Amino acid sequence: MQSIIEVEDLSKEFKVYRHRQGFMGSFVNLFSRQHAVVRAVDHINFKIRRGEIVGYIGPNAAGKSTTIKMLTGILVPTSGGLRVNGRVPHEQRKENARRIGVVFGQRTHLWFDLPVEESFELLRHIYRIPMEQYRANLELFNDVLELHNFFQTPVRQLSLGQRMRADIAAALLHDPDVLFLDEPTIGLDVVAKERIRQFIREINQERQVTVLLTTHDLSDVEKLCERVILIDHARILFDGKLTAIRSLIPRERLLIVDYAERYPNVELRHTVIAYHENMRVHYRFSPDNISITDLISEILERFKIMDLSIQEPEIEEIVRLIYERKVLLEGQ
Amino acid sequence: MHALSLYLHFVRVRIQSQMEYRFSFLMDTFSHFCVTFLDFTSVALLFARFHTLKHWTLWEVAFLYGMIGISFALAEMIGRGIDVFPRLVVRGEFDNMLIRPLGTFYQVLAYQFQLRRLGRTSQALLVFCIASSHLGIVWTPVKLLFLIAAIIGGICFFMGLFVIGATICFWTVQSIEVLNIFTYGGTEAGQYPMSIYRYWFRHFFTFVVPLAFVNYFPALSLLGKADPNGSPMILSQIGPAIGPAFLSLTLVFWRFGVKHYQSTGH
Known part of the structure; x- marks a missing residue:
């Protein structure tokens, strides 16, 4: 096809101007500007x-x-x-x-x-x-x-x-x-x-x-x-x-719950408590073991909560893993 | 043809949105009319005291005043988008123009249409009409065409100045207030005959920033007056062509600027 x-072999460079501070600085800026070259795209091919x-x-x-x-x-x-x-x-x-x-x-x-x-x-x-x-x-x-x-x-x-x-x-x-x-x-x-x-x-x-x-x-x-x-x-x-x-995309998600009250036991099935301070608890879980909806409905049944959020894995994490495992350009 | 009808479509949409606040629009237009009239009153008062200015009468100066006023107000009405160009760059709206299958300058023009400038346009037109009737100018078709050409030349000239200001934004992002010396300062200077000014000033506004060509020289020709400084009559006749030439030159600079556009947030 x-x-x-x-x-x-595509590249793009930007000139980034450094601004001097203060009144005199801005006056000097008018006549001479220092710049650094930033390469935003560096010889890419696809x-x-x-x-x-x-x-x-x-x-x-x-x-x-x-x-x-x-x-x-x-x-x-x-x-x-x-x-x-x-x-x-x-x-x-x-x-x-x-x-x-x-x-x-x-x-x-x-x-x-x-x-x-x-x-x-x-x-x-x-x-x-x-x-x-x-x-x-x-x-x-x-x-x-x-x-x-x-x-x-x-x-x-x-x-x-x-x-x-x-x-x-x-x-x-x-x-x-x-x-x-x-x-x-x-x-x-x-x-x-x-x-x-x-x-x-x-x-x-x-x-x-x-x-x-x-x-x-x-x-x-x-x-x-x-x-x-x-x-x-x-x-x-x-x-x-x-x-x-x-395989590099982490399956684990992080669920962060702010409880409305202090509960003696906040453990949940198929999760691991990663962090616990006052009424905030971080749970680690894998969607392969328990669905997000089941997890949330269980929490709502048992506790009163103030807030709840789920953190997805981040690209930065994959980038780090790629560097680590040196799977560099393996897919090509 | 498509370009023109599309432009009119843009203008219609713009006018509609300005008409949403009808009262504010009318007040703005009216106040523009009044304020600029005050401006002219000061010229008139000057003549009440001195009667003539180096062989120029009040009505001859009013003629010049009206001509440049019409050009400048119309340029601001049509070219408002170029005037607010820094805003387009900062907000990233210029990116949107680059992804359309239309010319960039064309889109910047179509971006805004400032109808309220009709206030200033009509004020200048009124002064111009009164002046020309006092001077007893007979408007033959040729003269009328020449006048229209001169006005268009003036519009092109001021838009050219806007374009220079906008193009500089490709590098500085901010607008350059210094250029107002030429736009606002230009209209002020152009309200009086060039012949009253000093040598260097006259030559600057003739050969560097060709203001004299779009106002003073064509007016001499329309008034049937010879330049007290003895410049050849040919300058008056080619006057209206200089505006468009100046604008096309600034557009070359514009295109150069577009190639150096850095966008925001990479």
Whole structure:
């Protein structure tokens, strides 16, 4: 199969200016600025085939967003080559833009003070989407994402989950070949995350849309991607099948409970108490032994609680394990 | 054609959202009209005392004042997006423009449309009309076309200045207040005939920042007046073409800036 995204020896450097402090300092800044060069992406290579869903994961500031910004034509690379659909994004930015969809989890790509419907209408004009195609797409997206509930609401008034649904639908209105998702589930609750994942899966399967997804959330990757590319400190650490690193994803979760009262015995089945201070208890458990819902309902039956949260394993943990076990690039 | 109809679509949406607060919009427009009139009153008072300014009468100066006022107000109305460009960079909204299949400058223009500048535009237009009737100018079709070209030239000139300011943001992220010397200072300076200024100042606003070409020289031609400094008449005739030329030059700088855009939060 032919590659739709090709990245070859790609690097991006940023100049970071150091600011001198104080009044005199800011005056001096005007005339001479000291800078350091930060390499955000360092000679990376990968190819993505049409129709793949690839998880592009890594710790904070690893270079994920910078890569996405180069592939979408926002940033010009310092060196190296890249092609999306055979086009060089920063040189043929407009042509590339016509064939891709982009969603940033951190902020909307819609018009902040316009209702969702107006934003969609504008996009219909911008991408010159035929009315028939526009209506059909809208109907289809509505089925899964239930946009009609907030279609007349200004984007600025949407909840994070609604906004993300609107953003993803908007990015797909013009039937792009590639969808770039930068942290699409950040800050969402479990139900909202699941809805978005289901939609991404459907779009990928039914329309063969290639998806490149950056995320912090390992469950996004587990549920969506067959292949992962792991980037750390601007370099690719692993590129291969999810199954190859699945064993590295810790199965253990951490459940943190704040009890409303002091109980003599707070032990629970299939869990290990990792930490106990006053009324806060950390439990370690594995979802293979006991389901989260069973665990929570048992707690609610027996105790009064103030608060409860579950910590998922973090990518940093996998990165650490990869370094430790030296499975470097094993999947290739 | 698509670009134009899409632009109008953007403008319509923008105007609609400004009309949501109708009262505030009307008050703003009205106060703009009044404040700028006060501004002109000070010019008029000056003439009440001195009658002429180096061979220029009040109505001739009012003619200049009206012309540059119309250009500047329209430039601010259309080019407001370029003016607020630092905000687009800081909020990351410029990223959104780069992922669309449209030109960046075009999208920045379409980002805002400040209808309330109609207040200033109509004030300047009123002063201009009164002045031209006092001066007894006969508006032949050729003269009218020349005037429109000069106004468009002026709009292009001011937008060019905005573009320079916006482009600098690619490196500094903040807006550069110094440029207001040329925009606001330019309109102030352009309200008076260039011939009253000193040599270096005149030449700066002719050859470095070509303000004289979009206002003073075309006005000379419309008024049928010779430049007291003896500059050739050809400068008046090519005047309106300088604005667009200046704008296209600044757009080359703009494109260079876009290539150096660093985005925020990598």
